[in-house]
Structure formats: structure tokens, C-alpha cells
Amino acid sequence: MSEVRLVVAILVPAIFTLILKDFFDLFMTNRYEGKVKQYTIWMLYFLLDTVISMNFKFVGVISMLYSFIILIAFCAVLYRDDIKYITLTVLFIICIGAASELIVALGIRAFLNSSQLQQFSLFGSTCSKLIILIIVRIVKLFRVSGIKRLDYMNWLANVSMTAGSLYIVYNLYLLSLNETKLLGSTMSSIIILLLNVICFKMFDKIAADAEIKRKNDIYKQSIDIYKREMEEREEHNEKLRRFRHDIKNHLIAIEKLALSKEYDRLRDYIHQLTDEKGVLQVTTISGNALIDGLLADKFDVARKYEIAVEYHIEIPTKLPFDDADLCIIVGNALDNAIDGTKDIEGAKKIEISMGFKQGNFLLKVKNTFNPELIKFDNNGKRLRTSKTDKSNHGMGIGLIEETALKYNGLMEITMNENLFCLSVLLYQN
Incomplete structure (x- = not known):
């Protein structure tokens, strides 16, 4: 013993x-x-x-x-x-x-x-x-x-x-x-x-x-966004350099069309220089490379589903938050809005509001949705759905909330008839 x-x-x-x-x-x-x-x-x-x-x-x-x-x-x-x-x-x-x-x-x-x-x-x-x-x-x-x-x-x-x-x-x-x-x-x-x-x-x-x-x-997603943003900016700068090189020829052509009163051709020529794919088109949305890359990426997806997107963004070129965390919050918020809107009947619309003031970052994303497809769980936070992909749907909401807590922030979800609103508030540490 x-x-x-x-x-x-x-x-x-x-x-x-x-x-x-x-x-x-x-x-x-x-x-x-x-x-x-x-x-x-x-x-x-x-x-x-x-x-x-x-x-x-x-x-x-x-x-x-x-x-x-x-x-x-x-x-x-x-x-x-x-x-x-x-x-x-x-x-x-x-x-x-x-x-x-x-x-x-x-x-x-x-x-x-x-x-x-x-x-x-x-x-x-x-x-x-x-x-x-x-x-x-x-x-x-x-x-x-x-x-x-x-x-x-x-x-x-x-x-x-x-x-x-x-x-x-x-x-x-x-x-x-x-x-x-x-x-x-x-x-x-x-x-x-x-x-x-x-x-x-x-x-x-x-x-x-x-x-x-x-x-x-x-982080890989963040790097890919930065890479696409840099490639787009480089492509735009290259087009702008070519445009500046040919500016004299463009002005001569415009002058001749104006003098000959070929106004239709003149209008088409100017439109050719300033259309959405032209060299004068500036793709910058907010000035923040990461946010602009995310928004441009999600806007392309929204266009494929014929979703109208409106936005009002006032943020600095650099935010005092980890880029990966911003990717989680903004990326998942927009993904959730697109997923909730793409399959509904009637008007498809997403409204984005983003601002940074006195150390506080506020994001609001509103989208039209079908209330019958999305419900809350017992604690009123995580989303449940009647779709077949139950394991992944709504997971982004949880990631957003957890990331917000990292900055002593909060996430709020409200629903009004056919309008779903996701709000996220972050505090600068």
C-alpha cells in the first residue's frame, strides 16, 4: 500500500x-x-x-x-x-x-x-x-x-x-x-x-x-483582392498612359468632327473614350483598396443575378482594423445579402452604408428577401433556413458576430416585411 x-x-x-x-x-x-x-x-x-x-x-x-x-x-x-x-x-x-x-x-x-x-x-x-x-x-x-x-x-x-x-x-x-x-x-x-x-x-x-x-x-482571399485591385489599377494606368500619348490625335479627331458638323459621330467618339471600359473611367469607390476590391468583386456577382446595388461609403484609405477581419465582416455581409436576394421574385435590391467616424466603424447592409426562407434559431442570432445547404447557410452571420466581439463591437439583425437589415459596429481598440 x-x-x-x-x-x-x-x-x-x-x-x-x-x-x-x-x-x-x-x-x-x-x-x-x-x-x-x-x-x-x-x-x-x-x-x-x-x-x-x-x-x-x-x-x-x-x-x-x-x-x-x-x-x-x-x-x-x-x-x-x-x-x-x-x-x-x-x-x-x-x-x-x-x-x-x-x-x-x-x-x-x-x-x-x-x-x-x-x-x-x-x-x-x-x-x-x-x-x-x-x-x-x-x-x-x-x-x-x-x-x-x-x-x-x-x-x-x-x-x-x-x-x-x-x-x-x-x-x-x-x-x-x-x-x-x-x-x-x-x-x-x-x-x-x-x-x-x-x-x-x-x-x-x-x-x-x-x-x-x-x-x-x-488572408488568401485578402491577398487575391489586393492582387486584383493592383492589376486593375495597373491596367487603368497603362490605358491612361496610352491615352495621354494619343491625346493630341484624339483632340484633332474631335475638332474635325465638330467642324464638319458630324455630331452623331462626335458623340459616339466621345462616348467611346468615356464608357465604362474606357480609360477615363475610375473604378475607385471609397479609396480604400481592400474595401474597393471586395465591393467590386461582390458587385460583379450582384450584376449576374440582376440585383440593383446602391451604396454610400465614407471611410479613410486605411482603417484601424485587421484586413482579415474586415474581409470577414464586409465579405460575409455582402455574401449574405446576395444569397438572400438572388432567388426572390420581384425587385432585387441591396443598399450598403459604410462609415468611419471618431474611431467607430459602422456597416449597414439592407436587402430584399423572402421571409419564408430565413428564420432565427432559439437565441435569435444564428440563421436557419429551409434550403438544402443547412450546414453552411447562415454561418457567415456567426463569423461576423464573433469578429465584431473582437473589437468590443456588436452585430444587429432586423427584419421589416421584405427588407433584411444587417448592422455591424466596431470600436477602435
Whole structure:
């Protein structure tokens, strides 16, 4: 039994240290960039905590006070946050730990007699750490989803894994009521706890890779827009250079047509120089290269569906927001408007209003739509549709809202008869 307790006294705190690191990294800013320094300091915490715990048996309030002091000391070294914020965060995890141990203790006492309580203390220690782990995971899923919605299947996988582990650990201890099997069941329980930590790290890696891929796609879209904008400007400049070179000939031709009173030919000649594909046509909409590229791209799509587009835009050539975020907001807002308008019967119209004043960016996109095709979900935010492509339709609305929150902004949707209005407000950080 002494060997079992020694193993538990080392492995369980080691795993719990990883859980603590995961939790504090969520809420606070690391002082050190390198992972080696971070893990080295956490290893020192683990060693110091293990030595103190083996030599001093703290109980009750003294135990919580000890945990409080040592965690604040190490967090002050590890993180650059204000000491008041660190204190609050440490109190939070201590409360979670105390609550989980209380829940497990009450559960054990409800099902076991007094002679079995000591034997099941190892089970209780493992279960309490699993409960803390699942709480940390749930908090992380909600907190890290600043740009991602909380994916239901991801949440279910996380919760099911930990809940299933609790059930397995419980049954392992039920099967090991004699001491000869206790070591095996204890080690199995610790392995299950460790596997949970590893699997959750893998979940994080997969989620991070997916987020990187999504951002890369957005940046690629931004680069493509810039590239098209530069190509169009270069083509326009080349035409303008040729026009300037031939301006004398053009003026001579205009003069001769005027003198000969061939006014119809003169009008056609001037129109040829100033039509929408001519060298005098300026494609600039707002002066902001990124926004102009996005608008030009979406206007081409709208024309294909015979959608009338009106716009009023007053923005500077450079906005104080990340280009990728602007692509998400403006691009998805226009895509949503086009999707909602293209298949309706009757007038197809989109109105765009965009402005930037005193550090505030406001975008309003109104479009005609069919109310029967678009509905809200239960919380009134995400769109549902009767179309067959349910997995992707309305997803852009969620991305817009999440990106707006990044700048402490907001998104609002209103519907008036056959008019759908999407408004987005961003604040300059």
C-alpha cells in the first residue's frame, strides 16, 4: 500500500499541475514566450508542492490557504497580469477544487461504509481531478471561442470523455475492494486521467490547426483582392498612359468632327473614350483598396443575378482594423445579402452604408428577401433556413458576430416585411 500511495502522491499532483497550467494560461498573459521556461517554472512548482505536501499534512482552511499562497507566488512569476487579477483567478481555481473534492467526498460517503472510506480515498483524489479537468475544459471551450462558436460535437466529445472516465474509474475501484487489486486499479485510474489530459491537448491542437487554416483562407482571399485591385489599377494606368500619348490625335479627331458638323459621330467618339471600359473611367469607390476590391468583386456577382446595388461609403484609405477581419465582416455581409436576394421574385435590391467616424466603424447592409426562407434559431442570432445547404447557410452571420466581439463591437439583425437589415459596429481598440 505504501508503494501505491507514493505513486499517487507523485503522479496525480503532476497531472493536476498540467491542468492548473492549462487553466491559468486561459485567463492570464504569460511573462515568458518560450515553452521551456514556462514548463520549467511549473515543474519547480510541482516539486516544491510535492515536498511540502509529503512533509506537512495540511487540512481544511490551512490547506486552502497554503494552496492560495503558493499559487499566487508562482503565478506572479509566470504571468504579467496585475496582482489583484492573479489573486481573483487563483481564488477561482481553489473554489473549483474545493467544490469538486466536496462533491466526490459526499458521493463516496453516500455509497460506502466507514471501513471502505480510507481505501477509496485514492479513487476520490482521481475523481476530483477529473471533475476539475472537465470544468476547465468547459470554461476553455467557451472562453477560447471568442472567434469560434462553441461547437456542439466538440463540447459533447469533451464532456463524454471525462464523464465516461469517471464511470470507468468508479467501476475499477468497485472491482478492487481487496488490496491485491488496488494497485492495478489505482494505476489504471491515473492512466485514464493522464489520457484525458493528452486527448484534450490533442483537441486543442486540432482546433488550433483548423483555426489557422481558416485564417489562412481569409488572408488568401485578402491577398487575391489586393492582387486584383493592383492589376486593375495597373491596367487603368497603362490605358491612361496610352491615352495621354494619343491625346493630341484624339483632340484633332474631335475638332474635325465638330467642324464638319458630324455630331452623331462626335458623340459616339466621345462616348467611346468615356464608357465604362474606357480609360477615363475610375473604378475607385471609397479609396480604400481592400474595401474597393471586395465591393467590386461582390458587385460583379450582384450584376449576374440582376440585383440593383446602391451604396454610400465614407471611410479613410486605411482603417484601424485587421484586413482579415474586415474581409470577414464586409465579405460575409455582402455574401449574405446576395444569397438572400438572388432567388426572390420581384425587385432585387441591396443598399450598403459604410462609415468611419471618431474611431467607430459602422456597416449597414439592407436587402430584399423572402421571409419564408430565413428564420432565427432559439437565441435569435444564428440563421436557419429551409434550403438544402443547412450546414453552411447562415454561418457567415456567426463569423461576423464573433469578429465584431473582437473589437468590443456588436452585430444587429432586423427584419421589416421584405427588407433584411444587417448592422455591424466596431470600436477602435
